[in-house]
Amino acid sequence: MGRAPCCDKANVKKGPWSPEEDAKLKDFIEKNGTGGNWIALPHKAGLNRCGKSCRLRWLNYLRPNIKHGEFSDEEDRIICSLFANIGSRWSIIASHLPGRTDNDIKNYWNTKLKKKFFCIVSSQKKHQQQQQQHHQQLFSSLLSSSIRNTATPELRGCDLAGFGELPAAASISHNTLSFASYAAATSLLPLHQVERSSMINFGLDPSCTSPASSCTPISCGTELDQYDHCDGSGEQINLSIVNDNYIYGGLEDHNNTLLLDGAAAAGGRSVEAPLDYTFEEIKHLLSSNNLGNNSLSILKN
DNA sequence: AATTCGGGCAACCGCGAAAGT
DNA sequence: CACTTTCGCGGTTGCCCGAAT
Numbered sequence: 068m069g070r071a072p073c074c075d076k077a078n079v080k081k082g083p084w085s086p087e088e089d090a091k092l093k094d095f096i097e098k099n100g101t102g103g104n105w106i107a108l109p110h111k112a113g114l115n116r117c118g119k120s121c122r123l124r125w126l127n128y129l130r131p132n133i134k135h136g137e138f139s140d141e142e143d144r145i146i147c148s149l150f151a152n153i154g155s156r157w158s159i160i161a162s163h164l165p166g167r168t169d170n171d172i173k174n175y176w177n178t179k180l181k182k183k184f185f186c187i188v189s190s191q192k193k194h195q196q197q198q199q200q201h202h203q204q205l206f207s208s209l210l211s212s213s214i215r216n217t218a219t220p221e222l223r224g225c226d227l228a229g230f231g232e233l234p235a236a237a238s239i240s241h242n243t244l245s246f247a248s249y250a251a252a253t254s255l256l257p258l259h260q261v262e263r264s265s266m267i268n269f270g271l272d273p274s275c276t277s278p279a280s281s282c283t284p285i286s287c288g289t290e291l292d293q294y295d296h297c298d299g300s301g302e303q304i305n306l307s308i309v310n311d312n313y314i315y316g317g318l319e320d321h322n323n324t325l326l327l328d329g330a331a332a333a334g335g336r337s338v339e340a341p342l343d344y345t346f347e348e349i350k351h352l353l354s355s356n357n358l359g360n361n362s363l364s365i366l367k368n
Numbered sequence: 369a370a371t372t373c374g375g376g377c378a379a380c381c382g383c384g385a386a387a388g389t
Numbered sequence: 390c391a392c393t394t395t396c397g398c399g400g401t402t403g404c405c406c407g408a409a410t
Binding site: 123177 | 375377378380381
């Protein structure tokens with residue numbers, strides 16, 4: 068035995084609303100409000116409709132200040148930006164666009180904006196792959212020459228094949244790699260963070276001033292899928308790439324401002340982005356197309 | 369002129385969450 | 390605390406209309 072239906076589906080009218088029905092519903096709600104009960108409303112209003120149908124009609128079409136027609140560039144930008152951060156949460160997206168309904172936005176996205184958005188993403192992705200290949204080659208040559216000259220015996224023994232995707236070395240000293248320039252170039256980290264001489268630790272980093280327990284040593288080699296960094300200010304940032312598809316950004320310090328990608332939306336918690344592209348890719352693409360400027364500030368409000 | 373196809377949009381459906389009893 | 394009812398959301402469907410053949 069399933070759940071009882073909200074109305075007698077066989078005896079309620081379905082399909083498009085007539086002007087008379089619209090007028091009845093509008094008139095009733097303007098005089099009496101919804102009464103907090105949509106199921107009872109159609110009977111009271113003299114409509115032969117399901118309560119859910121009345122609710123939908125009111126919210127999407129009849130209620131005051133509904134905006135119909137073309138979406139502006141600004142609205143496009145907000146929708147793309149929010150979609151990249153939170154996915155298909157249409158009601159939340161609609162709450163940032165006064166006068167627009169979730170249904171409207173959803174339809175607009177599915178019919179028009181999605182194509183526009185992913186055209187931009189795929190062309191930029193291609194471009195980014197070329198860039199990445201270039202950086203990878205550069206990194207490999209830098210790293211091999213640096214290791215020949217300066218690295219400790221343990222590091223020399225590492226299989227470095229797996230570091231192609233890592234923020235790469237601009238210099239190497241003792242057991243640490245500085246990856247500021249590469250991170251800046253690839254926008255892996257926000258610029259203000261990159262400027263603070265970031266380090267990936269290899270083994271124990273004697274220069275790290277954070278509590279030893281928070282400076283988790285990392286391994287090197289092809290199995291590496293997580294890397295931490297200490298910047299000497301007591302902060303530690305954990306980045307993980309999982310299946311090359313998700314980025315987790317976790318922040319382990321005193322509510323400081325560095326939040327990566329979806330982590331911002333969740334107040335610093337780790338967030339996954341089950342999209343075809345990583346959050347970072349989309350954010351990078353959006354910012355390079357002037358689409359994503361305010362996304363995080365919107366979400367923090 | 370008739371038919372087919374595809375885009376756009378309104379509305380429906382089913383499910384999970386929240387509120388009420 | 391368990392159960393029922395209602396709400397709200399996101400995914401999907403189906404109709405309408407204009408363009409293409």
